[in-house]
Amino acid sequence: MKKLNGLKKISTAVFISGNGSNLKNLIKNSLKKNSKFEIKLVISNNYKAKGLNYANKYRIKKNIINYKNITFAENKILSLLRKNKITLICLAGFMKILSKKFIKKFNGKILNIHPSLLPKYKGLNTYQRAINNNEKYSGCTVHYVSAKLDSGKIILQKKVKIYKSDTIKSLAKKILNQEHSLYSKAIKKISPSF
Ligand code: GRF
Numbered sequence: 001m002k003k004l005n006g007l008k009k010i011s012t013a014v015f016i017s018g019n020g021s022n023l024k025n026l027i028k029n030s031l032k033k034n035s036k037f038e039i040k041l042v043i044s045n046n047y048k049a050k051g052l053n054y055a056n057k058y059r060i061k062k063n064i065i066n067y068k069n070i071t072f073a074e075n076k077i078l079s080l081l082r083k084n085k086i087t088l089i090c091l092a093g094f095m096k097i098l099s100k101k102f103i104k105k106f107n108g109k110i111l112n113i114h115p116s117l118l119p120k121y122k123g124l125n126t127y128q129r130a131i132n133n134n135e136k137y138s139g140c141t142v143h144y145v146s147a148k149l150d151s152g153k154i155i156l157q158k159k160v161k162i163y164k165s166d167t168i169k170s171l172a173k174k175i176l177n178q179e180h181s182l183y184s185k186a187i188k189k190i191s192p193s194f
Contacts, residue, residue, distance in 0.1 A: 008036075008194070009030075009035070009036065009037055009038040010036055010037040010038070010087055010088045010187065010191060010194050011037075011038060011040050011084065011085050011086050011087050011088070012026075012030070012037045012038060012039050012040060012041075012086065012087075012088045012089070012090060012187075013039075013040065013041040013042070013043055013080075013081060013084065013086040013088070013089050013090070014026055014039055014041075014042050014043070014089075014090045014091075014092050015042075015043045015044070015089060015090070015091045015092065015094035016042065016043070016044050016049050016051040016052075016092050016093055016094055017044060017045055017046045017049055017093055017094050017095040017096070018046070018049055018050065018051060018093050018095070019049075019050050019051055019093065020049060020050055020051015020052070020053075020054050020092070020093070021051075021176060021179075021180065022090075022092035022093060022113060022179055022180065022183055023039075023042065023051045023054050023055075023092050024051070024054045025179075025180035025181070025183065025184070026039060026090060026092065026183055026184060027039050027054055027058050027060065029181075029183075029184035030184075031058075035184070035188075036187060036188050036191035037088065037184075037187050037191070039058075039060055040060070040061065040084050040085075040086060041060070041061050041062070041063070041080060041081070041084045041086060042054075042055040042060055042061070042062040042063070043062075043063055043065060043077055043080070043094075044062065044063075044064050044065070045064075045065050045066075045067045045073070045094070045095070045096050046064070046095075047064045051092075051093070052064070061084065063076075063077075063080055065077060067096055070096075070099065073096075074098070074099060074101070074102045077102070078102065078105055078106065081106065081108075086108070087108050087109070087194060088108060088109050088110075088111070088187070088194070089106065089108065089109070089110040089111065089145075090111050090112075090113075090183065090187070091110065091111065091112040091113070091145065092113060092183070094112075097149065098110070098145065100147045103145060103146070103147060109144065109190065109193075109194075110144065110145035111142055111143070111144060111145065111155065111183075111186065111187070111190075112142070112143055112144075112145050112150070112152070113140060113141070113142050113179050113182070113183050113186075114126070114140065114141045114142075114143065114150050115127065115138075115140050115172070115175045115176070115179070116130065116138055116139065116140070116141065117137065117138060117139045117140075117141060117157055117159065118141040118143060118150055118151075118154060118157070119150075119151070120135075121138070122149060122150035122151065123149065123150065126138070127168045127171045127172050127175070128168050130162060130171070131162065131166065131167075131168065131171065135162055136161065136162060137159045137160065137161055137162060138159075138160055138162055138171065138175060139157055139158050139159040139160045139175060139178065140157065140158050140160075140175050140178055140179045140182055141154055141156070141157045142154075142155045142156045142157075142182055142183055142186035143155055155186040155189055155190060156182055156185055156186040156189060157182075158178040158179075158182045160174050160175050160178055
């Protein structure tokens with residue numbers, strides 16, 4: 001862990017596949033004076049991911065990983081993590097599932113952000129399923145990644161009200177907005193464990 005301005009910062013890698021709005025907010029929050037983490041590496045399985053532009057903009061190392069062979073891909077990622085002394089991984093819209101072997105080998109902390117109030121609505125299409133079931137609330141969850149999809153220990157959640165007038169699009173937007181502050185708060189919450 002690097003010491004910056006007398007504060008220990010958690011050396012963090014963010015994994016993305018798409019827009020990267022969570023990455024953008026993680027970077028911005030990491031740059032705040034009292035933040036507990038610094039983003040040292042961005043990993044993407046998709047060279048077209050829009051979020052890679054934030055790595056460019058903020059001059060953060062980025063690596064695009066060819067996922068044709070998952071074992072090769074994960075070994076490459078593990079070596080990058082070691083090289084950059086990464087101790088925390090934040091999955092932020094990363095559309096690949098990490099193998100049990102990878103999770104074990106990294107031997108560090110891996111977090112994910114999910115657009116529902118887990119344990120409800122694991123997996124995809126969370127907004128649609130919440131609306132279809134007439135839920136009064138949905139939200140987002142930051143949790144540890146375990147071998148079972150979207151089932152690791154929950155760190156923080158934020159509730160969002162669903163109105164009759166909500167559509168998939170409007171609900172997704174409201175939830176994503178909440179994700180942007182929740183992720184950094186969750187890192188802060190677990191920071192004493194580093
Ligand atoms: C978010 O909805 C997050 O909950 C899910 O993937 C999406 C990522 O969005 N895991 P972005 O790429 O950070 O904008």
